[in-house]
Amino acid sequence: MSNIAESDRQGGLSTAKAAERDWRHPSERPLRAFILDNRAALGTLGVFVVMMAAFMIANPVVFTTWNLYSSVLTTLPVALFVVVPLVFVVTSGEIDLSFPATMGFASWVFALVVQAGYSPFLGILAALATGIVLGFLVGTLVVYAGLSSLIATLGMNFLLRGLIQIINEGKSTALVTLSQSWAYTIFSSQVFGIPVQIFWAIAFVIFAALLFNRHQFGAQVKIVGDNPDSAKQMGIDVNWVRVKVFVFVGIGAAIAGTFSTMINFTWWPTAGDGYLLPVLASVFVGGTPTWGGVGTVIGGAIGALTVSFIQTGVVAAGLSGFYVQFFNGLIIILSLLGHRWNQARYR
Amino acid sequence: MGETLIELRNITKSYGSVYALGGVNFSVERGEVVGLIGDNGAGKSTLIKILAGVVKPTSGEILVRGEPVSGWNAARSRDAGIETVFQDRALAVQQTIVRNIFMGRELTGFLGWLKVGKEVSEASRLMREIGFTSKVFTPKSIVGQLSGGERQGVAIARAIYKQAELIVLDEPTTALSLTETAKVFHFVRQVRASGRSILFIGHNIHHVFDIADRFVVLDRGKVALTANKRDVKSADQLINFMESVAHPGGLPGLEGAASSEHATQ
Numbered sequence: 001m002s003n004i005a006e007s008d009r010q011g012g013l014s015t016a017k018a019a020e021r022d023w024r025h026p027s028e029r030p031l032r033a034f035i036l037d038n039r040a041a042l043g044t045l046g047v048f049v050v051m052m053a054a055f056m057i058a059n060p061v062v063f064t065t066w067n068l069y070s071s072v073l074t075t076l077p078v079a080l081f082v083v084v085p086l087v088f089v090v091t092s093g094e095i096d097l098s099f100p101a102t103m104g105f106a107s108w109v110f111a112l113v114v115q116a117g118y119s120p121f122l123g124i125l126a127a128l129a130t131g132i133v134l135g136f137l138v139g140t141l142v143v144y145a146g147l148s149s150l151i152a153t154l155g156m157n158f159l160l161r162g163l164i165q166i167i168n169e170g171k172s173t174a175l176v177t178l179s180q181s182w183a184y185t186i187f188s189s190q191v192f193g194i195p196v197q198i199f200w201a202i203a204f205v206i207f208a209a210l211l212f213n214r215h216q217f218g219a220q221v222k223i224v225g226d227n228p229d230s231a232k233q234m235g236i237d238v239n240w241v242r243v244k245v246f247v248f249v250g251i252g253a254a255i256a257g258t259f260s261t262m263i264n265f266t267w268w269p270t271a272g273d274g275y276l277l278p279v280l281a282s283v284f285v286g287g288t289p290t291w292g293g294v295g296t297v298i299g300g301a302i303g304a305l306t307v308s309f310i311q312t313g314v315v316a317a318g319l320s321g322f323y324v325q326f327f328n329g330l331i332i333i334l335s336l337l338g339h340r341w342n343q344a345r346y347r
Numbered sequence: 348m349g350e351t352l353i354e355l356r357n358i359t360k361s362y363g364s365v366y367a368l369g370g371v372n373f374s375v376e377r378g379e380v381v382g383l384i385g386d387n388g389a390g391k392s393t394l395i396k397i398l399a400g401v402v403k404p405t406s407g408e409i410l411v412r413g414e415p416v417s418g419w420n421a422a423r424s425r426d427a428g429i430e431t432v433f434q435d436r437a438l439a440v441q442q443t444i445v446r447n448i449f450m451g452r453e454l455t456g457f458l459g460w461l462k463v464g465k466e467v468s469e470a471s472r473l474m475r476e477i478g479f480t481s482k483v484f485t486p487k488s489i490v491g492q493l494s495g496g497e498r499q500g501v502a503i504a505r506a507i508y509k510q511a512e513l514i515v516l517d518e519p520t521t522a523l524s525l526t527e528t529a530k531v532f533h534f535v536r537q538v539r540a541s542g543r544s545i546l547f548i549g550h551n552i553h554h555v556f557d558i559a560d561r562f563v564v565l566d567r568g569k570v571a572l573t574a575n576k577r578d579v580k581s582a583d584q585l586i587n588f589m590e591s592v593a594h595p596g597g598l599p600g601l602e603g604a605a606s607s608e609h610a611t612q
Contacts, residue, residue, distance in 0.1 A: 216459040223450055226439035233437070234451035234505075293441040346440045346491020 040287030041299035043342045047285070047335050048306045051313065058317035066193065068316055073194065074263060076308045077201035079275060080301055081256035083282045084208040085249040087300040088218075090283055092245045093225040093292030094149040098138050099253040099279070101160035103272025106130040106250075107257030108164060111173045111267035120183035120262075127254045134160065135250020139243035157276075164269050173267045188262040197259050204255070209297040221245060226293030281328070282307045285335040289343065306331060350377050351413060352513055352544050353398075353427065358407030360393050360568075367393040368404070369568040375513055380535060380545045382559030384552055384585070389565040391548055395515055398546070399431045400424030428512030432502040434521065440491040440498075445470045447490055448505045473504040478537040496520075496527030500534045507538065514538065515546045520554045532558050552589070556582035566592045 035042060056063045082099050089096045106127040113123035138156050142149045178184050189196050212218035223231045224241045231238050253272070261267045286303025288295035310331055314323050354374035360367045368390045375381050385391045396402035397409075400421035409419050411427040438447050445463075448470050454462045470486035479500040484493065490501055499519050506514045516535070520528040535545050535558055549555045555562065562585065564572040571592045572585075579585055 210460075214461050214463060216453045216455050216461060219446055219449075219453055219461060220451075222442055223439045223446065226441045230437055230439055231450065233433075236451040293439065344491075346489060 038296070038298070039342055040296045040339060041302060043338055044285065044287045044299045044302040044306065044335070047331065047338060048302055051306060051331060052309065055313035055317045062316040068312060070193065070195065072308050072312050073198045076304060077195070077197040078256045078260045078263070079279055079282060079304045079308060080201040080205060081252045081259065082249070082275060082279050083286070083300045083304045084205055084297055085252035086279060086283045087286070087288050087295045087297050088212065088221050088245050088248055090288050090290065091225045091292060091295035092221045092242055093228070094142065094242060094245065096138065096149065096153045096246060096249045097276065098153040098156040098160065099249050100272040100276045101157045101164070102131055102134045102250055102253035103257035103260070103275065104164050104269065105134060105160050106254035107261040107267055107271050110258045110261060111175060114175050114178060115173055120178060120181045124183065124258055127258045128251060131250035131254025132247055133250070135247035136243065138250070139246030142246065143239045143242045161273070168269045170269055172269065175261070175265050175267065178262060178265050184262060187259065197263070205297065205301045212295070212297045217244065222293055222295070278307050279304070281332050285332055287339050287343070289339070289345070291345065351375070352377050352411070353429070354410040356408040356410065358397060358404045358409070360397065360402065361405045366568050370407070371568070371570055373563055373570060375544050375546060377512070377544055378539060378542045379560045380539050380547055380558055382555035382562045383546055383548045383565060384550065384555050384562060384589070385565030386550060390568040391565055394565065395431060395517055395548065398424065398429055398515060428510060429515065430506035430509055430511035430513070431515040432499070432506060432517065432519065434518050437502045438490050438498055441489065443487050443489055444474070444484070444501050445486045447501050448473060448508055450505065452509070469508070470504070473508055474500070476507065476537065476541060477504055477534045479504065479534060494527055495523045496530030499531045503534050503538060507543070511543065513544045513546060515548070517548050518550070519547065520549065521551065528554060552582050552585050556585065564589060564592070
């Protein structure tokens with residue numbers, strides 16, 4: 001019996017040796033290593049390219065006009081500022097559905113400060129502070145009260161939005177002085193026809209990607225989402241990491257809300273509401289799985305780009321607006337199928 | 348052997364009227380591998396938890412390098428250099444080897460940014476130190492791609508990085524194949540060669556027999572036998588002894604080694 005085991009082991013060894021001889025480690029092939037490290041993001045990029053190609057073939061002429069891209073580049077940044085922090089939340093194993101109300105709440109504070117005659121820069125700081133406080137509130141509620149983040153943040157979304165509605169009674173705030181301000185020039189004007197907010201959004205995405213991959217915060221977010229028990233045993237303050245993730249969403253939502261108000265010169269009590277589903281879809285189209293531990297910031301950004309282009313693309317391709325939802329759904333389902341095939345889940 | 352790293356004197360632990368441990372005496376020397384064997388319910392896990400400081404003993408004394416330590420807890424245990432590797436929940440399997448080794452102790456520079464290059468080189472040094480060399484895996488490989496034995500290696504490398512003097516391995520080979528067990532043994536021997544100690548826990552005597560320098564057999568909360576490897580002829584002899592403990596009736600050849608309290612029972 002031991003002979004059988006012995007020969008079996010040797011057989012296993014010789015094949016293993018052969019495999020080892022033929023094997024070249026990914027680090028010896030930089031391109032291969034890059035592809036392996038960025039599978040999910042590259043998959044999302046593939047989805048985007050295929051989708052755009054389909055639209056362009058349908059109506060090549062429209063896609064040569066700059067206006068089409070300009071309109072997407074105006075609204076995309078707002079989504080990017082919330083999609084990116086949500087990648088962190090989903091990676092940590094939680095979800096946050098309260099960001100639309102946080103967007104509305106923080107931009108309301110921004111509008112109040114500007115309307116009272118103060119500098120828009122002060123308004124931005126006030127909005128950021130509001131976002132941090134609300135994020136902290138939502139985070140502590142979920143983490144320390146031990147509530148399900150799915151339900152608790154849904155509740156917080158209704159609660160905060162309700163507060164906004166009760167106090168404003170549906171009235172919007174026009175910010176007429178905003179267009180002459182420095183803040184507007186820096187954050188919301190156009191440079192050579194390109195909306196300037198896209199540069200801020202790209203900078204934010206790059207910063208967040210570094211935070212995710214090259215910073216202790218990102219490292220701990222992934223570990224907490226992967227194996228909280230182990231993280232606890234190794235001395236990571238799991239609860240505090242989770243709270244920080246919700247604070248990050250608060251910050252992103254505050255920036256997003258403020259940008260959206262600056263683009264429109266007007267604050268509406270519904271500000272941010274329309275972003276809930278497209279932003280969530282972007283995170284998952286981007287290749288961040290639902291089970292926590294892994295995620296991709298760049299993928300999420302490309303996911304947001306994809307989702308932003310669906311509506312414009314469908315109409316530009318010559319289809320009626322009634323097709324938009326259908327294509328939204330199609331892209332989401334196809335992306336999920338693609339990611340499932342593309343990404344292995346390790347247990 | 349060398350200096351006594353840790354010593355437990357007359358440790359008892361009772362849950363209500365039930366005694367999980369009834370006066371355990373037990374020590375680990377520097378640079379030795381102690382195999383702790385016992386059936387389910389013998390008190391192995393209680394003993395591990397007491398060593399790790401997460402469970403407080405009802406009575407008894409714990410000495411670190413000959414000095415009694417009062418108020419034994421998890422922090423004291425860590426200060427004494429005791430690191431426990433639990434079998435299945437130790438690693439974040441979707442992360443890289445580097446991220447697991449530095450879990451909770453990331454090497455950071457300015458404002459918490461990671462020193463990735465330094466972490467990778469430090470991780471390869473640790474992997475080499477325990478003999479975890481492979482052309483297939485680098486510190487940047489995902490732990491989920493590793494086999495069970497190799498995963499134990501990552502956990503051991505992490506314990507060494509945490510300056511552990513005594514690494515407690517809780518059933519490290521229970522779910523592993525022969526080849527994987529051989530890998531874990533290889534890591535354990537490397538760790539011993541570096542002058543650290545290992546407490547190797549298992550209920551499979553054959554697993555523990557090959558690797559340990561000394562055996563401690565635990566039975567119903569008491570040390571039933573302490574024996575050096577050179578005094579035991581074979582694993583079967585140990586098995587016979589354990590059977591004789593379970594079904595009293597004498598044991599040829601090992602009476603002298605058996606602890607007196609048990610011989611009188």
